[in-house]
Amino acid sequence: MRKFLVLCFFGLLASCELFTSKEDKTQEIVNKELLEIDWNDVDQYPLFEKCDETATKQVQRDCFQSVMMEYFTKAMDGLQFQVERDLNDTTYIDFLIDEHGFITILNVEENTEILNEIGDFNTKVSNRLNDLTTVAPALKRGIPVALKFRLPIVLNTN
Numbered sequence: 001m002r003k004f005l006v007l008c009f010f011g012l013l014a015s016c017e018l019f020t021s022k023e024d025k026t027q028e029i030v031n032k033e034l035l036e037i038d039w040n041d042v043d044q045y046p047l048f049e050k051c052d053e054t055a056t057k058q059v060q061r062d063c064f065q066s067v068m069m070e071y072f073t074k075a076m077d078g079l080q081f082q083v084e085r086d087l088n089d090t091t092y093i094d095f096l097i098d099e100h101g102f103i104t105i106l107n108v109e110e111n112t113e114i115l116n117e118i119g120d121f122n123t124k125v126s127n128r129l130n131d132l133t134t135v136a137p138a139l140k141r142g143i144p145v146a147l148k149f150r151l152p153i154v155l156n157t158n
Contacts, residue, residue, distance in 0.1 A: 044139040046097045046147060053136075064135075072151060075128045083117045087155045093125065095151065099144040101134040106148065114155060125153070 044060060047053055051063035091114055094106040108122040115121060137144040 042138040042140050042145060042147060043142075046101065046138045047136040048133075068149075068151070071132055072129070075132065076125070076153075079124060079128055081118045081121065081124075083157055085117065087114065087117055087157045089113050090152050090154050091121075092150050092152050093129070095149050097135060097137060097147045097149070099137050099146050101137045101144075103132045103134065105129055 043057070044053070045057070045064045047060065047064065048067040050067055051060060053060070055063070089111060091111040092109045094109075096104050096106050098104070105126055108125055110122070138147040139145065
């Protein structure tokens with residue numbers, strides 16, 4: 001009789017798994033997977049037409065940065081300011097590439113030293129950069145995702 005009770009008890013413990021629904025099991029697997037994802041990194045960087053989508057992640061990143069700087073430099077070309085005193089400072093522009101590949105300016109850093117010398121600096125820079133091209137968006141697990149990035153603008157009048 002004791003052997004029978006012990007077997008029934010173990011049978012009850014093992015059968016508790018049978019009462020868990022498929023939805024609960026699926027949700028548990030999804031939650032575990034979500035915890036393992038590095039949300040601060042992408043699987044594929046945004047790609048311009050010049051960039052190779054089969055290249056390594058680092059090569060894709062380098063290509064993205066290089067082409068982005070080309071567009072940035074071309075957009076800023078010819079923009080001139082007159083200042084009364086020398087400037088040697090850096091400000092930053094925050095961009096967003098959304099899941100559709102559209103590039104928008106999020107913020108031009110408020111740098112008081114620059115704004116004291118060039119009052120309309122942020123406006124002029126924003127106007128020049130509003131019409132940047134579109135790219136193939138960044139991918140995370142094959143899904144297009146938004147990506148924020150920051151570019152420095154170094155002002156040196158020396």
